Amino acid sequence: MPNYREKYNFPTNIDGDGSPTALVLGSGTSTGVPVIHCGCPVCLSENPFDHRLRTCVYLTCDGFGLLIDPSADFRLQALRYRIPRIDAVIVSHAHADHVFGMDELRQYNRLQENSTINIYARDFVIDDLSHIFSYIANYKPSANSQMYRPQLRFCTLPQAPYKIGPFTVESVILPHGPAKSTGLKISAHGKTFAIASDCNEFTTEATNLFSCVDFLLLDGLRDRPHPSHLNIEDSVALMKKLQPKIGRFIHISHDIMHAELEARYPHNYGPAYDGMKVILGKDKPEPPSQAALNYIKF
Ligand SMILES: [Zn+2]
Numbered sequence: 001m002p003n004y005r006e007k008y009n010f011p012t013n014i015d016g017d018g019s020p021t022a023l024v025l026g027s028g029t030s031t032g033v034p035v036i037h038c039g040c041p042v043c044l045s046e047n048p049f050d051h052r053l054r055t056c057v058y059l060t061c062d063g064f065g066l067l068i069d070p071s072a073d074f075r076l077q078a079l080r081y082r083i084p085r086i087d088a089v090i091v092s093h094a095h096a097d098h099v100f101g102m103d104e105l106r107q108y109n110r111l112q113e114n115s116t117i118n119i120y121a122r123d124f125v126i127d128d129l130s131h132i133f134s135y136i137a138n139y140k141p142s143a144n145s146q147m148y149r150p151q152l153r154f155c156t157l158p159q160a161p162y163k164i165g166p167f168t169v170e171s172v173i174l175p176h177g178p179a180k181s182t183g184l185k186i187s188a189h190g191k192t193f194a195i196a197s198d199c200n201e202f203t204t205e206a207t208n209l210f211s212c213v214d215f216l217l218l219d220g221l222r223d224r225p226h227p228s229h230l231n232i233e234d235s236v237a238l239m240k241k242l243q244p245k246i247g248r249f250i251h252i253s254h255d256i257m258h259a260e261l262e263a264r265y266p267h268n269y270g271p272a273y274d275g276m277k278v279i280l281g282k283d284k285p286e287p288p289s290q291a292a293l294n295y296i297k298f
């Protein structure tokens, strides 16, 4: 087996000196933006910030790579941002936009010397994943089975704080229309990140857990109300209450141009965008990378 990292010169980590860092791989809602064959101004925009791949975030610390939600666009995201490694994955809930990149993880099995990758989620999500991905959950490697399937281990994430590599993960279950989702607070080296990308209400438990983090990503679908998601006004009002150092809304639809949202929210509570990178603890995101500025022409 060739060493792919040496062969293709993959970077060993994206976190510079090892500081906890969050990279937004996708900031879009379930359809992604542009929406297939939509002719609206946002979908036709050539501003790269108006392209929103499906919601997905990559966290690194000390060279450990933690993926939040293997989105339906994960292959494109991994290529675009040259994601070097995936040591563990957390899944917030099993909606298609958040999990249909699961099969792409098999390439990381190869890159990482065939090691199995742990997929963490609360028990109700593990039940769904085991059905949707039964060919992965029931996979038993053996000497004569050479099937090219992902080697993943589905693990229940407990309610109590739980250690995954250098990160400590705390989670809270949130209402998401007729479904449920998981809000996550993830800490390392005294720095904190939190995400609740799919929810239509915030519980007291979530409010307590998510207060005063360094970087917060909250559901903010669009201006109009939606039965399963917070709208932008709700999301920004919540940020003002939760007081993160940097707060951005995510899971954004094709209803509004990025520039319009930036103008509406000129301070630290505003829209996330694909390729947004935050070194946790800093009071501003890093300048957008070339990958974030590259317009993908479809
Ligand atoms: Zn979603």
Ligand SMILES: [Zn+2]
Pocket: 034, 035, 038, 039, 040, 041, 042, 043, 044, 254
């Ligand atoms: Zn559109």
Ligand SMILES: [Zn+2]
Pocket: 093, 095, 176, 181, 198
């Ligand atoms: Zn959802």
